[in-house]
Every structure is written in C-alpha cells, then in structure tokens.
Amino acid sequence: MSGTLLQLDVEGPAAPPRSNGELVFAEPWESRAFGLAMALHDGGLFEWEDFRQELIKAVARAEAAGGEFSYYRCWLEALQTLLASSGLVDPAAVESLAAELACRPAGHDHQH
C-alpha cells in the first residue's frame, strides 16, 4: 500500500498545489524572513552562496532532529547564523527583543 510510503500531505498544508495561483507563503512571518535575506543580499551584506551553505546545514539539522519540517524556520536560522558569524546581529539581542515583544498585551495590534 503506497499510503504507508506517502509522507506528502494530500489535503493538508504541505499538499501539492493544484493551480498556478497558490500562495507561496503559508504565514506572514515566512514572507518577512524571505524578504530579509533578499534585502540583505541586495544590499551586499553577504554572498548568496554563503547563505545557501548555511541553509543546507540548517535543513540537515532540522531533518536530523525530526518532527514537523518547516523550510522557512531553517531559512531564518540560516540567516541568523550568518548574521551572527559576520558580527552584524547578535542572536542574543534578537532573543531578548523577541521576549519583550512576547510580553505585549494581547490585542496590541488591533484597534478595538
């Protein structure tokens, strides 16, 4: 039975798209992470091949770790690793700001 081998979703979020018009980003943060890498590369802050090598490593780590695979999580991790190794952005600063953002009151981005 091929179903035991089929690890690709047929209906779910990883389902093969059936039309030319499918959204390429599942969630807004994925598009932001994508755009950040593009904009930084466009600004000459890194070579694309260096980013690609980090992405390959991040993908390999995620696959070794198992669990649900998220391509753009790997993408973000690769970007952060590259920015940390070039001294442009300290990962601890990102974590600390993210923790601050997590403490915003619920509904901070809604005008009710």
Next chain:
Amino acid sequence: MSPVPAPSDLPVELRTEALESILVEKGLVDPAVLDKFIKTYAEDVGPLNGAKVVARAWTDPEYKARLLEDGTAAIAEMGFKGPQGECIVVLENTPTRHHLVVCTLCSCYPWPVLGLPPSWYKDPAYRARAVREPRALLAEFGLELGPEVEIKVFDSSSEVRYMVLPERPAGSEHLSEEELVPLVTREAMTGVAKAKPPA
C-alpha cells in the same frame, strides 16, 4: 526574576519580527526594499512566467531550439531574469523520457520562471524520494509512467536551476500560444505532472 526563555520557546514570528526590527534600526535593511522583494515574489513572479516560456516553445520551433540550447538566454529574451535564474537549463520531456527536478540539499528552484518553491518541493520526503524511488513518487502524484518511459532525475546544484519542458498535450493542436499557457502548471514544469489536457 522570571527565567529567560530558551530560543526555541519564543514563537518564530516574534523572532522574525525582532530580527527585522534590529536590522532596520541598524540601517542594514531598508523597509521599502524589504516590502518590494516580498511583494514581487508573493504577487508578480510565479509559474505563469514559465508557462509563457513553455507555450512559446510549443508554438515556435526556433524559440524551442534556442531554449534547449541556452535556457538562461532564451528565458531572458522574454524578460524573465533575476536571482536564482543565473543559469537555467531546460529539460525536454518526450514520449520515452521524463525529467523530474529536485534539490536534495536546500530546495534550489528557478525563481524567475517558477516563482518560489511550493511546500511539497521543500518537503524532506519529496527531496529524498525523488532520487531514491522517482517512479513510485510520481505515481503518488498521480502520474503513472509506463515501463517504456525512462525517468531522469535532475538534482539542482549551486549553479544550475532546472526547468522541465513538458510535452504538448494531445488535442491542443488548434490552440494558440496564449490559449496554451493555462495548460502549463508548475507541476508540469518540475516534472511531477504532465501538462493539462485542453478543456
């Protein structure tokens, strides 16, 4: 004092937001440039570009010859170029030879003609099985190929991006170049499907 959360405890969207905020503050990223890239790839660059290339190749033998000879140049002729499109090789499917494209390492993909890769293309199962058992994988995509059809799998490298030129479907002889475009799906151009038959 409350414990500092481990990195993995913070939602990825907050980490992305924090990174963006720091990069903008440091002046390393211009928000306008960032938004332009996102909009371009979310809305403008997509498989429609590749479909136009295929429809032209189906209707113009000289263009097809140029496309197979130098994919990058023939695609640029139609105005499609950009990142991840520096070296595009076009693979022609025939009744006895079917091409399947994968990037086992990191999901490289020819952005200028196909847009950004769909979720299944980036899936570990697809990347592993495309190489190991392409015939079974294609069958699960709904594409059953007879034993007379040889399947060639092309794994993208750092330099080369591949795009499949699918066979023109039977019964489409009367259609114009413009009418052929909707028959060409992203799946057909990566080799997990054939072009759609005319309605």
